[in-house]
Amino acid sequence: MIFLRYHGKVGTACAVGAWTATAGLILLAGFLAVRGWGVLDPAFFLSSPSRDPGRAGIGPALAGTLWLALLTVAFALPVGVGAAVYLEEYAPKNRWATFGESVVVSLAGVPSVVYGVAGLAVFVRAMGAGRSILAGGLTLAVLALPVVIATSREAIRSVPDGLRRAAYGLGATRWQVLRHQILPAAAPGIATGSCLAFTRAVGEAAPLLVIGAASFVTFAPQGPGDPLISLPTRIFAWTTHAQPEFGALAAGAAIALLLLLLAANLAVLAARRRMRRAYL
Amino acid sequence: MTPPASVPVLSAEGLSVSFDGRTALSNVSLELPRGRIVSIIGPSGCGKTTLLRCFNRMNELVEGAHTAGAVRFEGFDLYAAHVDPVEVRRQIGMVFQQPTPFPKSVFDNVAFGPRASGFKGDLHALVEEVLSSAGLWPEVAAELDAPALALSAGQQQRLCIARTLAVKPSVLLMDEPTSALDPTATARIEALVHSLKGTYTVVIATHDLQQAARLSDLTAFLDGGDLVEYGPTETLFTNPRDPRTESYLTGRAR
Numbered sequence: 275m276i277f278l279r280y281h282g283k284v285g286t287a288c289a290v291g292a293w294t295a296t297a298g299l300i301l302l303a304g305f306l307a308v309r310g311w312g313v314l315d316p317a318f319f320l321s322s323p324s325r326d327p328g329r330a331g332i333g334p335a336l337a338g339t340l341w342l343a344l345l346t347v348a349f350a351l352p353v354g355v356g357a358a359v360y361l362e363e364y365a366p367k368n369r370w371a372t373f374g375e376s377v378v379v380s381l382a383g384v385p386s387v388v389y390g391v392a393g394l395a396v397f398v399r400a401m402g403a404g405r406s407i408l409a410g411g412l413t414l415a416v417l418a419l420p421v422v423i424a425t426s427r428e429a430i431r432s433v434p435d436g437l438r439r440a441a442y443g444l445g446a447t448r449w450q451v452l453r454h455q456i457l458p459a460a461a462p463g464i465a466t467g468s469c470l471a472f473t474r475a476v477g478e479a480a481p482l483l484v485i486g487a488a489s490f491v492t493f494a495p496q497g498p499g500d501p502l503i504s505l506p507t508r509i510f511a512w513t514t515h516a517q518p519e520f521g522a523l524a525a526g527a528a529i530a531l532l533l534l535l536l537a538a539n540l541a542v543l544a545a546r547r548r549m550r551r552a553y554l
Numbered sequence: 555m556t557p558p559a560s561v562p563v564l565s566a567e568g569l570s571v572s573f574d575g576r577t578a579l580s581n582v583s584l585e586l587p588r589g590r591i592v593s594i595i596g597p598s599g600c601g602k603t604t605l606l607r608c609f610n611r612m613n614e615l616v617e618g619a620h621t622a623g624a625v626r627f628e629g630f631d632l633y634a635a636h637v638d639p640v641e642v643r644r645q646i647g648m649v650f651q652q653p654t655p656f657p658k659s660v661f662d663n664v665a666f667g668p669r670a671s672g673f674k675g676d677l678h679a680l681v682e683e684v685l686s687s688a689g690l691w692p693e694v695a696a697e698l699d700a701p702a703l704a705l706s707a708g709q710q711q712r713l714c715i716a717r718t719l720a721v722k723p724s725v726l727l728m729d730e731p732t733s734a735l736d737p738t739a740t741a742r743i744e745a746l747v748h749s750l751k752g753t754y755t756v757v758i759a760t761h762d763l764q765q766a767a768r769l770s771d772l773t774a775f776l777d778g779g780d781l782v783e784y785g786p787t788e789t790l791f792t793n794p795r796d797p798r799t800e801s802y803l804t805g806r807a808r
Contacts, residue, residue, distance in 0.1 A: 436650065436652055436654040439612065439650065439654070440650060440714070441666070441670075442615060442643065443610065443643055443647065443650070444644075444647070444667035444670060444717065444718065444721055445644030445670060445671055445721055446667070446670040447640050450670045454670075455656060458657075459657065
């Protein structure tokens with residue numbers, strides 16, 4: 275068996291660690307599947323939450339999470355990539371740039387619940403967005419932003435300098451070099467890093483609970499102005515019920531969330547492959 | 555109206571360049587006659603690349619670069635306040651040491667420069683023309699859509715030369731264009747450079763002394779940022795005036 279091959283002491287320790295982690299993940303997924311499998315039927319994905327666990331579903335929450343994902347990407351991707359381009363290609367490399375860089379790095383480590391508190395003050399109250407999908411999407415976008423900036427910077431920095439020089443040497447303007455050489459070359463790296471940031475943000479419950487996610491909404495949100503609901507907060511709400519039937523619902527909703535994030539990751543992976551192929 | 559042949563295409567006057575206060579080139583003055591091949595030789599770090607990059611304002615892409623003195627192209631100061639470096643680089647093209655094809659198709663590589671400068675004519679005809687000039691057309695005509703990175707290193711470098719010609723520069727700067735290539739590919743590039751003589755003014759930095767002797771009409775010898783000697787290639791190689799030139803050419807350590 276492959277995992278019993280002897281790799282030396284360090285190799286063996288690493289292999290044990292890797293297989294333990296893998297086993298943990300499989301166990302987790304298996305547990306969820308056993309708990310939640312029974313509730314997974316088409317009606318579960320479409321119907322609204324209900325006091326009757328037999329009829330409850332994740333329809334509105336799923337729609338809310340899709341809305342949140344859309345808004346998060348729509349806000350954080352252009353702003354994050356723009357900031358990264360500015361910092362790498364335009365900003366003078368001085369003390370301020372170093373300071374800005376360290377701020378971005380530390381923001382990436384701020385706990386998500388803190389973003390919730392800030393989102394409540396800024397988007398819900400000061401901006402007057404209320405406890406809406408919009409306020410939630412903006413909060414998650416800000417949460418994802420530091421990681422989007424950091425990984426985009428890394429991707430832009432790893433574009434070979436020869437490519438820049440060659441393009442400038444042919445009389446390209448700064449914008450042309452950026453648009454036709456740097457961004458296409460950095461795109462796969464930006465996509466991978468940003469995807470991680472977005473899946474993490476969209477899976478967050480804490481900041482949405484802080485800004486006030488509705489726990490009981492029976493209609494699917496039609497736009498950013500509708501009440502804030504999401505899958506993670508739906509899962510949280512169900513876990514607070516005492517009856518075991520609601521536990522099964524939470525597990526089923528968790529499976530749905532995992533499948534959604536997995537699908538997003540696979541889509542980005544496929545897009546990245548296409549970009550790489552075009553790149554060669 | 556083309557200026558008379560006696561007016562140099564490019565000239566440097568008291569040119570000095572430093573990077574973060576470290577001098578790379580000090581007080582260099584020379585004139586490059588039209589339609590000739592000029593080689594710049596000298597040990598590693600002598601300022602060959604820096605001098606080349608002064609001619610199309612590439613040094614200023616490096617942070618901390620400082621240029622003093624004048625560079626004139628057709629009599630105009632390239633570093634005057636109103637001069638756009640992008641325009642300079644369309645007039646004075648550059649080929650780099652490492653072949654750097656863009657990760658795009660052969661066609662798009664050649665078309666990049668003309669597209670960037672808003673070329674309005676027949677792009678396909680232009681691509682065929684410059685690929686033919688670079689001696690690459692027969693090899694790539696059937697696969698213009700193939701990725702440029704799939705070409706051999708020698709083909710890639712000829713592609714880079716074709717790409718530079720597509721912008722229709724009048725001067726071609728080449729920074730050790732064959733140092734990453736095998737002898738066969740090198741010979742092809744040298745033949746190509748030779749064929750460009752007359753149509754273009756070529757400035758070629760090289761550490762290959764035979765190459766400088768074979769190709770160039772004039773040779774400049776740089777050492778430690780100083781222009782030690784500049785003159786007709788044959789004179790410089792057979793009868794150098796400066797003892798530093800002689801010891802470099804004969805490979806003697808000082």
